[in-house]
Each structure stands twice: as structure tokens, then as C-alpha cells.
Amino acid sequence: MTVGRRGALKAALLGAAGIVLPGTANAATPAPSRPQPPHWRRGFDNQRVPDLGNGTFLNPVLAGDHPDPAILKDGADYYLTFSSFDAYPGLTIWHSRDLVNWQPRGAALTRNIGSVWAPSLEKHGARYFLYIPVKADPNDIFVSWADHIDGPWSDPVALGLHDHIDPCHAVAEDGSRWLFLSGGDRVRLAADGLSLAGPVEHVYDPWRYPEEWDVEGFSPEGPKIHHHGGWYYMLTAVGGTAGPPTGHMVIAARARSLHGPWEQHPGNPLVRTVNDSEAWWSRGHASLVEAPDGTWWSLYHGFEAGFWTLGRQCLLDPIEWTADGWLRMIGGDLSRPLRKPRGAGVVPHGMALSDRFDGPLAMGRKWAFFRPGPDEGKRVRVADGALHLAARGAAPSSGSPLLLTAGDTSYSFECDIEIDPGTTAGLILFYDDRLYCGLGFDAERFVTHQYGMERGRPANPHGRRMRLRVTNRRHIVSFHTSGDGGKTWRRFDRGMEVSGYHHNVRGGFLMLRPGLYAAGAGEARFRDFTFKALED
Known part of the structure; x- marks a missing residue:
């Protein structure tokens, strides 16, 4: 092979890898804007599996419609549930030990109380709670409790909150219990968490995006409260859940007391799809959680580009805490493999959707x-x-x-x-x-x-x-x-x-x-x- 042919071959190979050599024909060819992700690992029924088996993972961690994730860290275990809307049994509880591999446990809600929107899953003392917003006649927020994550869960009781959605349970520094609600409002709960102990009050005016951005609407919703490092952090979704791919986004605020005042994150928004060429659209409704290895992560939802039909899928984004006590998301557009958090064991991911009907029907877990x-x-x-x-x-x-x-x-x-x-x-x-x-x-x-x-x-x-x-x-x-x-x-x-x-x-x-x-x-x-x- 001549030197010229060897050079041309080398330039072609480097160009295919996205590497540009100055002074060659390859230099005139732009590198690919995004490396192609590796092939998915395949699991039950050949379904895609997020854990790539090499210390990295691909999003989504839960594919298909898993919107408005509500995450609970309970020792070495993580539990997760989502809006289930008109599907019953609903509010399926998922379990993980590493935030990437998830296994369904069972459904917490069996009685049709209406269309179930973004819930809050909490543990207070030794008891588990679900705060369940429902679109019905009238709209309301229900509460259900259990002494074990697998139930039995109590029959849901309406709290009488007809004008709000997306509750988030939070405990103040004085031990009082609260539900933060859509629109920057909150309401106090009784000590047992099963009824209201005061009126709804407005406590936070969410950050507003520039007027020229393409969004669905302001729609401040999905507040999530986290206490870390002496601060209470509030993550909120604005911009609308669907509509333009660039609409939904995550903003943050913080306060030294759960009673405020709240200051806006100087880097808002923390997450937003900038254009429709990205892998994930309408990203928002975020929670924070600490992994077993001490790293911090955010779970939120988004639409897969071109596949509104799959609903809002569950995404996992690494975060870092900055020197001034703020946080930032560092996973980019989530199109590439990310380093997986080290867990305290791994559960098998997902489940088979095939069914030979040779045992009890998996209602709530599957059907x-x-x-x-x-x-x-x-x-x-x-x-x-x-x-x-x-x-x-x-x-x-x-x-x-x-x-x-x-x-x-x-x-x-x-x-x-x-x-x-x-x-x-x-x-x-x-x-x-x-x-x-x-x-x-x-x-x-x-x-x-x-x-x-x-x-x-x-x-x-x-x-x-x-x-x-x-x-x-x-x-x-x-x-x-x-x-x-x-x-x-x-x-x-x-x-x-x-x-x-x-x-x-x-x-x-x-x-x-x-x-x-x-x-x-x-x-x-x-x-x-x-x-x-x-x-x-």
C-alpha cells in the first residue's frame, strides 16, 4: 500500500470516529454532532434495559409512560411510583437498590377514585403515606397509608383540597407537617398526616422564563421539597407538561426554613430541552435523591424524541452540589451513556409482558x-x-x-x-x-x-x-x-x-x-x- 493510500485510509477511519486531523481532507468534514449510543441490552421479551452491564446506563430507566416520578429513599431501598391516571389497579410501587434497575412490587390503589395525577410517596416515622391528587367531580387530594410498603394500603380519604394538584409532603424544622401544592401554595397537615390543620396559603412566586421561549403555559406544578446541608430546596416544574418540546422545565429555589423566604436559583432553569433535535423533549417534574454511594441524582420525566405515543418516560440525571450551596444537573441531554451509581445490590429490571395465564393474573403489576x-x-x-x-x-x-x-x-x-x-x-x-x-x-x-x-x-x-x-x-x-x-x-x-x-x-x-x-x-x-x- 502506498503512503498516499495509507494516509487516505487513516483519515477515513479517523473521520468515522469523529476525529479531525489538521492539514488533511478529513479536516473539512465536520465531526458528528452526537456519538451514536451503543446498542441496548435486552431483557424480558427483548425489551430494552437501561443498565449496559459495564458500569454505565442509558435513559430511560423506566421506559413507557411513567410520569411525575415520586421517589422515596428508605434505608438501602428505593421506592418509586407515578401518575396512573385512569388505569386501575393504579399507583404501582417500584423497587430498586441502585436507581437504575427497577422491579414492580404491586399496586397501592384498587378502588377507582378518578384520574390519578402526580402523587407524593413519603415515610413519616414507621408509616408510609401516599398523597393522591385526583381529577374527578369534584377534584380533590386523597391520602392513603400503610405500615408496609407492600400494603395493605388504607382506603383513600379525601382531604377537601379542590383547587390544587401535585402535593408534596414536607416536615418543617419545628416538626410540623405540610403539603406543598401547585402554584406556590401550601397547607398544614394534622400531626397524623391524615387531615388538614389550616387554610391554604401562598408562600412562593415561581421564577418566570423569558417571554420569547416556546412553552405550553406557565403552569407552576410538581413542587418537590428536599432538606440538605442546612437548606430546604424546592424544585418546581413550569412551562407546561407537553405542547412544544421546549416548554417543560425544572426550576429551583431554597430557604433556610421551610416557612421561607424562598430565593430563586441564579441558574434557572436547571433542565430544559433547547430544541427538538435533542433526544428528550419536555423534561421536567424533578425530584432529588441520594444514591447508595453518596452521589446525588434527579429523577424526572420526558418524552422520547418523535415518540409522544410512549408517554412521559422516567429519566435519571446526575447532579452536583456547588460551593455556594446550589445544585446543577450534569447529565446534558441524556442521549449518552452515564456512569451508573454504585448500589447495594441489583434487582432484575422490569418484567415480562408475555403471559401464559397459568397463574394469578398480575393486575396492577402488569395488567x-x-x-x-x-x-x-x-x-x-x-x-x-x-x-x-x-x-x-x-x-x-x-x-x-x-x-x-x-x-x-x-x-x-x-x-x-x-x-x-x-x-x-x-x-x-x-x-x-x-x-x-x-x-x-x-x-x-x-x-x-x-x-x-x-x-x-x-x-x-x-x-x-x-x-x-x-x-x-x-x-x-x-x-x-x-x-x-x-x-x-x-x-x-x-x-x-x-x-x-x-x-x-x-x-x-x-x-x-x-x-x-x-x-x-x-x-x-x-x-x-x-x-x-x-x-x-
């Missing part, structure tokens, strides 16, 4: 009804290797479907379905009761679900039992049917594109979830539900 009625649980039973689901309503819009949270950008799921006469059943991708798609069937005809409506009704050649498959590959959806248990497949003649099935189109703060439904009369029997994440 959840959408906006269930008081007797919804009576519709399901597991027997003989099948999920028996009693039919309800005329379609997914009126029948409270059974749903999962899937956090990958591409996946497929399939199931063997057998129906009674008069039953219609199938598989769906469900945002809410007015926006969903999927494929169902009765004994004679298919039913195509699209845009939250029932549309085409072509003939069904398989009768009352078939296997259905739904594939969602980066928002391109296809359906396949099989009359011989999956040995041979036929592509259904209707495809869909679902990138618009999300909050900025429909509202509601939800995600597009895979699931199943049964409508009409009788029941449907679902067997061998198989989920598989697909690599893009």
Missing part, C-alpha cells in the same frame, strides 16, 4: 383496566391456561379494555382468542376511549378499529377462534391472522399509522398501550399472549 367500574374485577378469571374475560360494552370505547405499558419504539404482540356466540374480541392499541386502533372479530366478520371508531367489517374465514398479531414498528401498524394456531399467517388488508395517537392531539396525558378487549355478550378466552420488542 390494568382503563377507567373501570366498581365491579370490573369480576370480569376476569384465569383457568385452564386461559384468561376468561366477560364481555362488556359494544366496543373498546365502552368496554374497559385490559392494557399493558410497553416502552419500546417497535414491538409485536399476539394471542390466541376464542369467543362465545354474541361476543366480539380482539387486540388493540389504545390511547383512550375516543382514540384507539386494532382488530377484532365475531363469529362471522372482522371489525377494524381506527381513529377510535369501528370501521371496515370484512368476512371472517376463521370462525370463533383464531390467533391475532399486531405489529407496531415505529408507528406503522400491521395486523396478521391465523386459523391454525400460528402455523401460517395471513396479513390483514388494512395498515395504519399512529404517530398522532398522543396527548398533543387528544389531551389526557396518556400513552398508546397494547391490550385486549371483549365486547357484546358472553366471554372471550385469551391464551398464550406473547409480546416481543423489536429492534429498530
Whole structure:
């Protein structure tokens, strides 16, 4: 090989690595703006796993819709829950020993009290508390308690706070207990934390962003209080939860006393998506937590770029304390691997979404009804290797479907379905009761679900039992049917594109979830539900 060819090859290799050599042709080629992240590690059902196994991790730490994280450090254990909105059982408690690998424990809320927004998970003395804001009629904030993190949790009791959301429990230096609320307000709690002990009072005027920034609205919400180094720190979200990718952000203030006065962080905002080329959009609603190795971290949520449909996912960002007693986030745009905190052990991350229905149904941990009625649980039973689901309503819009949270950008799921006469059943991708798609069937005809409506009704050649498959590959959806248990497949003649099935189109703060439904009369029997994440 000649010197010239060797030089050209060297320049090409260096250019591919993003290294520029002065005086070569490579110098005229700009380096990539962002190195490509390594391939994801894969776990249950080929789902992506944040822990890369080499001392680093990738965000999100909890993929799919896990918004408004409420974190509790309890000795060497960490517990986390999220807004569950209209999914019941709700407020699933997750457990970790290192802040990166998380395992679901169980759901704290079983009775439908309304749409559950950003909760507060606390421990005071030996007792655990959940403060639960609910959009209902009327709106309110409820409290539930337990003597063990796995429950049983008490029946929620309304506190009578009709005009606020996003409570955060905090204890003042004098031992008094408070709930900080949206809008810079707070209210005192009784000593047992189960009722109010005073009126709502305004204590903080949140920092305001420049007028020219593209945001959804001011919306000061999600206050989180942390006591560290002789200061009380308050983190607040402003800018709106969704809307423009650049809207949602994290601001901070501090005070020597929980009773104020509060001073604004000179570096506000601490976190904000600057433009839509970043990996994560609308980042906000942050909490602080100390890792087992003494490092400090922030958990907050954000939308994956281009995937509003996955909802707000849970992100982990390292922080550092500065010499003047402030803090700053140092994880950048979270597109790159970050060094993992050293934990006190590791739990297996996530869970399988596939289900052979050969044991108790994992309600709350895996499956959840959408906006269930008081007797919804009576519709399901597991027997003989099948999920028996009693039919309800005329379609997914009126029948409270059974749903999962899937956090990958591409996946497929399939199931063997057998129906009674008069039953219609199938598989769906469900945002809410007015926006969903999927494929169902009765004994004679298919039913195509699209845009939250029932549309085409072509003939069904398989009768009352078939296997259905739904594939969602980066928002391109296809359906396949099989009359011989999956040995041979036929592509259904209707495809869909679902990138618009999300909050900025429909509202509601939800995600597009895979699931199943049964409508009409009788029941449907679902067997061998198989989920598989697909690599893009």
C-alpha cells in the first residue's frame, strides 16, 4: 500500500470516529454532532434495559409512560411510583437498590377514585403515606397509608383540597407537617398526616422564563421539597407538561426554613430541552435523591424524541452540589451513556409482558383496566391456561379494555382468542376511549378499529377462534391472522399509522398501550399472549 493510500485510509477511519486531523481532507468534514449510543441490552421479551452491564446506563430507566416520578429513599431501598391516571389497579410501587434497575412490587390503589395525577410517596416515622391528587367531580387530594410498603394500603380519604394538584409532603424544622401544592401554595397537615390543620396559603412566586421561549403555559406544578446541608430546596416544574418540546422545565429555589423566604436559583432553569433535535423533549417534574454511594441524582420525566405515543418516560440525571450551596444537573441531554451509581445490590429490571395465564393474573403489576367500574374485577378469571374475560360494552370505547405499558419504539404482540356466540374480541392499541386502533372479530366478520371508531367489517374465514398479531414498528401498524394456531399467517388488508395517537392531539396525558378487549355478550378466552420488542 502506498503512503498516499495509507494516509487516505487513516483519515477515513479517523473521520468515522469523529476525529479531525489538521492539514488533511478529513479536516473539512465536520465531526458528528452526537456519538451514536451503543446498542441496548435486552431483557424480558427483548425489551430494552437501561443498565449496559459495564458500569454505565442509558435513559430511560423506566421506559413507557411513567410520569411525575415520586421517589422515596428508605434505608438501602428505593421506592418509586407515578401518575396512573385512569388505569386501575393504579399507583404501582417500584423497587430498586441502585436507581437504575427497577422491579414492580404491586399496586397501592384498587378502588377507582378518578384520574390519578402526580402523587407524593413519603415515610413519616414507621408509616408510609401516599398523597393522591385526583381529577374527578369534584377534584380533590386523597391520602392513603400503610405500615408496609407492600400494603395493605388504607382506603383513600379525601382531604377537601379542590383547587390544587401535585402535593408534596414536607416536615418543617419545628416538626410540623405540610403539603406543598401547585402554584406556590401550601397547607398544614394534622400531626397524623391524615387531615388538614389550616387554610391554604401562598408562600412562593415561581421564577418566570423569558417571554420569547416556546412553552405550553406557565403552569407552576410538581413542587418537590428536599432538606440538605442546612437548606430546604424546592424544585418546581413550569412551562407546561407537553405542547412544544421546549416548554417543560425544572426550576429551583431554597430557604433556610421551610416557612421561607424562598430565593430563586441564579441558574434557572436547571433542565430544559433547547430544541427538538435533542433526544428528550419536555423534561421536567424533578425530584432529588441520594444514591447508595453518596452521589446525588434527579429523577424526572420526558418524552422520547418523535415518540409522544410512549408517554412521559422516567429519566435519571446526575447532579452536583456547588460551593455556594446550589445544585446543577450534569447529565446534558441524556442521549449518552452515564456512569451508573454504585448500589447495594441489583434487582432484575422490569418484567415480562408475555403471559401464559397459568397463574394469578398480575393486575396492577402488569395488567390494568382503563377507567373501570366498581365491579370490573369480576370480569376476569384465569383457568385452564386461559384468561376468561366477560364481555362488556359494544366496543373498546365502552368496554374497559385490559392494557399493558410497553416502552419500546417497535414491538409485536399476539394471542390466541376464542369467543362465545354474541361476543366480539380482539387486540388493540389504545390511547383512550375516543382514540384507539386494532382488530377484532365475531363469529362471522372482522371489525377494524381506527381513529377510535369501528370501521371496515370484512368476512371472517376463521370462525370463533383464531390467533391475532399486531405489529407496531415505529408507528406503522400491521395486523396478521391465523386459523391454525400460528402455523401460517395471513396479513390483514388494512395498515395504519399512529404517530398522532398522543396527548398533543387528544389531551389526557396518556400513552398508546397494547391490550385486549371483549365486547357484546358472553366471554372471550385469551391464551398464550406473547409480546416481543423489536429492534429498530
